[in-house]
Amino acid sequence: MKKIDELNKNKVPIVRIDNSLEQFKGQPLFQEKVDKANEILKNIGLPKIKKHHT
Secondary structure: OOOHHHHHHOOOOOOOOOHHHHHHOOOOOOHHHHHHHHHHHHHOOOOOOOOOOO
8 A cells, every 4th residue: 555645646536335234225305395496496497507608
């Protein structure tokens, strides 16, 4: 394994994947919140974004 100083100089982050989260893949989490957000978007829509002229 590389020394700490060498790892700190890298531009690429070191990420460790937690495979125990695979059990949630494909399952809708917080379904009530998702349903509420979809209902709001259906009724109101997305906010309008003002474009700045340059």
